[in-house]
Amino acid sequence: MTSETKKTLFTPFNIFAGIVLLIGAYLTVMRFTGGLAAVTNLDDNNPWGIWIGFDLLCGVALAAGGFTTSAAVYIFGMKKYHSAVRPAILTAFLGYALVVFALHYDVGRPWRLPYPIFLQPGTTSLLYEVGLCVFLYLTVLAIEYSVAALEWLGLKKLRSLVHKLTLLLTIFGVVLSTLHQSSLGALYLIAPSKLHPLWYSTYLPIQFFVSAIAVGLSMVIFEGTLSHKPFHHKMDATFLAEHDGVILGFARGASMVLACYLAIKIIALGADNNWKYLVSGWGAWYLFEILGFVALPSLLYAIGSRERNIKLIKWTAALTVFGVVLNRFNVSLVAFNWQLPSAQRYFPSWGEIGVSVFVVVVGILVFRFIVTRMPIFYEHPEYKDAH
Amino acid sequence: MRRRKFLALMGVAGAGLALGKTPAQAAGNVHFEGYPDAKAVLFDATRCIGCRKCEAACNKVNKLPAPAKPFDDLKVLDGERRTTAKAYTVVNRYQPAGAAAPVFRKLQCNHCQEPACASACFVRAFKKNPDGSVTYDASVCVGCRYCMMACPFNVPAYEYDEPLTPRVMKCTMCHPQIESGELTMPGCVGACPKEALVYGKRKDILKIAHARIEAFPGRYVDHVYGESEMGGTNWLYLSGVPFKEIGMREDLGVTSAPELTSGALAVVPMVAAVWPALLGGIWAISKRNGKVADEERKEAVKTAVAANQADNDAKLAKAKEQAEKDKKDSIEREVKKALEEAASAAKEEEGA
Numbered sequence: 052m053t054s055e056t057k058k059t060l061f062t063p064f065n066i067f068a069g070i071v072l073l074i075g076a077y078l079t080v081m082r083f084t085g086g087l088a089a090v091t092n093l094d095d096n097n098p099w100g101i102w103i104g105f106d107l108l109c110g111v112a113l114a115a116g117g118f119t120t121s122a123a124v125y126i127f128g129m130k131k132y133h134s135a136v137r138p139a140i141l142t143a144f145l146g147y148a149l150v151v152f153a154l155h156y157d158v159g160r161p162w163r164l165p166y167p168i169f170l171q172p173g174t175t176s177l178l179y180e181v182g183l184c185v186f187l188y189l190t191v192l193a194i195e196y197s198v199a200a201l202e203w204l205g206l207k208k209l210r211s212l213v214h215k216l217t218l219l220l221t222i223f224g225v226v227l228s229t230l231h232q233s234s235l236g237a238l239y240l241i242a243p244s245k246l247h248p249l250w251y252s253t254y255l256p257i258q259f260f261v262s263a264i265a266v267g268l269s270m271v272i273f274e275g276t277l278s279h280k281p282f283h284h285k286m287d288a289t290f291l292a293e294h295d296g297v298i299l300g301f302a303r304g305a306s307m308v309l310a311c312y313l314a315i316k317i318i319a320l321g322a323d324n325n326w327k328y329l330v331s332g333w334g335a336w337y338l339f340e341i342l343g344f345v346a347l348p349s350l351l352y353a354i355g356s357r358e359r360n361i362k363l364i365k366w367t368a369a370l371t372v373f374g375v376v377l378n379r380f381n382v383s384l385v386a387f388n389w390q391l392p393s394a395q396r397y398f399p400s401w402g403e404i405g406v407s408v409f410v411v412v413v414g415i416l417v418f419r420f421i422v423t424r425m426p427i428f429y430e431h432p433e434y435k436d437a438h
Numbered sequence: 439m440r441r442r443k444f445l446a447l448m449g450v451a452g453a454g455l456a457l458g459k460t461p462a463q464a465a466g467n468v469h470f471e472g473y474p475d476a477k478a479v480l481f482d483a484t485r486c487i488g489c490r491k492c493e494a495a496c497n498k499v500n501k502l503p504a505p506a507k508p509f510d511d512l513k514v515l516d517g518e519r520r521t522t523a524k525a526y527t528v529v530n531r532y533q534p535a536g537a538a539a540p541v542f543r544k545l546q547c548n549h550c551q552e553p554a555c556a557s558a559c560f561v562r563a564f565k566k567n568p569d570g571s572v573t574y575d576a577s578v579c580v581g582c583r584y585c586m587m588a589c590p591f592n593v594p595a596y597e598y599d600e601p602l603t604p605r606v607m608k609c610t611m612c613h614p615q616i617e618s619g620e621l622t623m624p625g626c627v628g629a630c631p632k633e634a635l636v637y638g639k640r641k642d643i644l645k646i647a648h649a650r651i652e653a654f655p656g657r658y659v660d661h662v663y664g665e666s667e668m669g670g671t672n673w674l675y676l677s678g679v680p681f682k683e684i685g686m687r688e689d690l691g692v693t694s695a696p697e698l699t700s701g702a703l704a705v706v707p708m709v710a711a712v713w714p715a716l717l718g719g720i721w722a723i724s725k726r727n728g729k730v731a732d733e734e735r736k737e738a739v740k741t742a743v744a745a746n747q748a749d750n751d752a753k754l755a756k757a758k759e760q761a762e763k764d765k766k767d768s769i770e771r772e773v774k775k776a777l778e779e780a781a782s783a784a785k786e787e788e789g790a
Contacts, residue, residue: 088598095522095595098583126717128724159581159596159604167560171578177699178584179560180706218721226713230706237702241558241588244690256702 068412075409078402082156090402097388097397104383105407106153108235109376110146111185112259115267116274117143117192118221118228123304125221134290135297137199137427138278139271144192145414147185153410177237184231191224202434203425210434233260239382247386249328249337252319255382261312266375268305269348272298272368282422287429299356302364305371306352313345333386340381344374472551476570476672478640479611479627480647481544483677483684484657485634488515488531488542495629496527496546499615518685521545523595526609527626534683541677543684544635546626547572547593547609548664549672554695558588563606570640570672571611579606590668590690611672640672647676669694 081089093100120139123129155161168186173179194213201210236259243251252258275294279286286294320326328334348371355364388396422428494509496502503524507514515531522528527546534541553572556564563579566572574594581604586594597604612624621628623637636646647662663675667690675681682688 082601084601086597086599086601086604089601091598093598095520095586096592098586098596122717126721126724128721128728130728157582159579159583159600160602161580163561163578163580166578166580171562173560173562175557175696175699175703176560176584177702178558178582180703182560222714222717222721225717226710229709229713234702237699238584238587240699240702241554241695242590243698244590244687245587253701256705 071409071412074405078405092400096395101399101403102157104380108379110150112263112266112375113270114143114146115263116270118224119264119267121221122225132297134293140195141427144196147189149410149414156406177234180234181231184227188227191220195220199425202431232263235259245388247389248325250382250386254319262375265305265308268301269368269371272301273372276365285428290428298364302352302356306349309349316341473568476640478643478672480636480643480674482634483541483543485632486542487632488529491629492626495625499625521593521595523597523607532684534679541679541684548591549611551670552694552696554588555585557696558584571613573610573613576605666692
């Protein structure tokens with residue numbers, strides 16, 4: 052382990068992360084002393100920017116690996132993917148925690164975030180549903196993740212008590228995820244006059260939900276690939292042996308889910324008779340999205356899993372993740388307010404991008420802290436076969 | 439807002455099962471036409487001269503900060519403006535194609551009959567009052583700005599430069615001032631020198647609007663804007679030129695904002711009710727499948743072991759039998775040999 056002990060704190064990534072944290076601290080001070088105007092390009096016509104479009108919409112979608120993986124293993128009984136559950140739950144937990152963290156920058160009075168849940172619920176609002184479900188699901192994920200932390204801390208009795216709740220928490224997690232993943236799309240149902248018809252659909256909730264499953268499966272593959280090199284020494288024999296099986300199985304699943312998503316997109320196009328919009332600049336952009344980032348990855352996943360081409364699958368996972376990010380950007384930013392003159396359109400400021408990067412880097416640092424200490428990629432020796 | 443609460447409760451109770459129908463429709467053949475004594479304001483674009491006196495009055499009665507340029511500076515009209523956190527109402531000037539003179543249009547909150555902002559607010563900070571006004575309560579607002587996303591008229595504005603106490607700002611139809619007796623009608627209406635603004639009961643205001651169209655059919659477009667747009671508004675408009683020529687959208691439709699989301703909201707309790715049963719069932723099936731597969735595997739192993747055992751036993755028995763036979767044979771052979779030897783020895787003795 053000489054290479055371990057020789058490691059310096061000043062790796063290129065650590066230096067980058069340090070700079071980002073400093074910028075983040077500066078932007079935090081700016082935001083809470085000068086208001087949103089000091090950091091963002093938001094205005095009265097464009098009240099939601101990338102802190103909603105990326106931090107909230109993409110953050111929640113990319114964290115969908117948690118409920119899809121735990122549902123596959125604990126509900127559908129696909130036990131061969133068991134070693135993928137913990138990394139997925141951890142990513143989901145951190146993802147949701149960071150979504151809530153990032154919202155503290157965006158909303159005007161963050162300490163009032165509990166108001167809609169405990170003080171005066173606005174039950175006619177889709178945002179209320181999102182808020183309630185994210186709050187409850189973050190709690191569920193914290194409990195699900197706590198099993199690993201309790202093993203690390205050696206609290207056996209509490210650990211076995213929490214572990215008994217697995218099935219209940221998994222089902223609750225799927226219910227909550229179904230609701231808030233879809234509600235993020237449903238947020239835009241109230242504004243048909245602002246969102247371009249190619250992206251506006253009464254099927255927006257189901258489109259968001261199905262694409263979240265596809266990106267959840269893809270994130271497990273994508274993130275496993277990213278984790279493999281830096282954390283290889285932390286992965287046990289079971290994890291490494293099951294890894295290729297997880298990739299092949301999830302690729303097959305993602306291929307089918309993407310095909311389903313494509314079908315829903317086309318049905319939506321037909322249901323509102325929006326074909327005429329396809330022959331326009333917006334139409335080209337729309338086709339770029341659904342052909343390049345829905346149809347293509349569905350096909351590539353199918354080829355990859357049939358030919359057991361792990362490399363192709365990994366690239367396809369990245370393509371799918373990028374595609375869902377593109378979709379959320381299109382709905383929340385690009386095709387939103389499409390009728391406004393270009394001078395009144397929104398483009399993020401460097402401060403907004405800075406905060407979003409800051410939030411992602413915080414997530415990576417916490418992830419690294421946890422997986423290098425707690426049983427995430429390996430089974431704790433004292434709890435083998437205890438699941 | 440009692441009706442909104444009722445809708446919410448019906449939604450939660452799953453009364454709105456049918457997608458695309460509002461809970462109210464599902465609950466009965468009821469159509470909300472607004473509070474009976476609700477007030478409204480009529481703006482007549484053919485009368486407005488763009489003097490900005492309404493803007494000045496609004497600024498005064500709402501105690502808003504003084505603008506950068508004074509209200510009598512009409513150069514402000516050169517650019518198109520919108521409502522802001524410091525101006526609840528603005529007047530814009532338009533030059534429609536073919537019109538001899540410019541046309542002015544006043545902009546402020548339209549006070550929808552079923553407001554998008556109130557429907558979208560997750561902390562019920564907005565309220566539709568029985569007098570027709572839509573008001574906002576900053577004491578509960580979280581500052582999420584979903585009301586601004588939802589408003590089809592782009593009316594609510596936000597105090598982006600307030601670090602810790604930003605409010606959403608918009609016209610109140612002077613509800614607080616009228617309620618306290620400070621005013622008898624909205625500040626802008628009282629300040630208009632050309633009677634381009636009329637304040638009264640919405641029912642009466644609609645009659646006045648239609649009467650004007652009927653009396654001067656050549657002067658007006660045959661449409662009262664706001665009578666049914668987005669489910670109807672409490673600010674109504676008459677114009678001599680098409681509304682889209684004076685910056686008003688004609689493609690908003692007549693569906694109110696709550697109706698746009700009621701279908702999605704109605705599905706919520708169904709997901710919560712159906713999913714656990716369905717997922718629990720799938721879990722039970724997959725568990726049972728696993729158990730059956732396990733048992734079958736055990737049974738197969740048992741059978742294989744048993745068959746193997748029998749085979750071995752047979753082989754062993756056969757081997758044993760062979761060994762016995764060999765032993766017997768060798769004994770017999772030895773005995774025979776001994777006897778033969780004894781016999782030949784006897785012969786030799788006899789011969790000697």
